Amino acid sequence: MEVVYWEGQRLFLLDQTKLPHQTTYVACSRYQEVAEAIYSLKVRGAPAIGVAAAYGYALAAFNYRADPGLPLEQFLDQAERELLATRPTAVNLRWALERMRDAYLNIQEKSLDNIRSVLLEAALAIHNRERKLEEKMADFGASLVPPEANILTYCNTGALATAGWGTALGVIRAAHNQGKSIKTFVPETRPVLQGARLTAWELHDAGIPFTLITDNMLGYVFLHEGIDLVLVGADRIVANGDFANKIGTYGLAVLANYHNCPFYVVAPSSTIDLDLEEGKEIPIEMRDPREVRELGGQLVSVKNCAVLNPAFDVTPHHLVTAVITEKGVLKPPLEKSIRRSFDEEGVQR
């Protein structure tokens, strides 16, 4: 099933807010609709929002109508700003939009038709690049999974969150396909339930055994079920290996460390931000309080009560066993192995 696809000058997005009960698509004919879909989590997941934003930038070129008051370049700059402003934490958004802007600036033949064609090609190239490297990354990760393993993952890091295969969930999918006997524990992941609604849906669809748990059962499963490894995704990994991921990841990392359980981060190089040295510099998205006060649109607490709703937290690099990217398994000292993975051939920033 396609999560994001382009057809006839429109971008189609699988509406993830309707899953698992409805499989419906949002058809975006304007870049502003793509921005709204990213902010409202109709499309979500660091790599997926980068891919969607790339198409959104290309869509802006199709939206543009010659206007002496607003040249195309300024219109595209406006689209880039609006798309970038949707969600501040996942660096993939900035990574994809920078590549789209570079694609535009490198166009020699500046007819509107050619610009539209080149930008659409650039967005498709980003989509295909991410999809290809996710499968490679999954194989690196699957090599770390024992023949029999209890795995704890978090949030949703599958096809829905990426360009098609997944990051941490892609490793689980690859290990299952290799015949390994794995049991996956899936925390619901409050407040918007990416685990219960999306990861459970993906694993069920793939025929991969899993057990749904509530977020307050993490300690229990370490103690009573025994966890062999933890696999999580990331929204931004910085130069020293600190990383931002769905709220609750930090607590999971502390528990894994306490139980001497390997803790792996799985993410493509488009999630790595070498411009930041430490995790405390990562901007953390604070979302609508109604996401916490309500469940399925029903108030579950006191009306208009005070709420804290950070969408992400930061895990320090010393709790990370390794970072798995398309370049391989990056082991501590992470600052050194992350930089080396960029210095080697071809990892594009």
Ligand SMILES: CSC[C@H]1O[C@H](OP(=O)(O)O)[C@H](O)[C@@H]1O
């Ligand atoms: C494969 S990265 C997915 C990453 O994105 C999720 O956040 P959100 O659902 O808010 O976009 C979560 O942090 C996942 O680890």
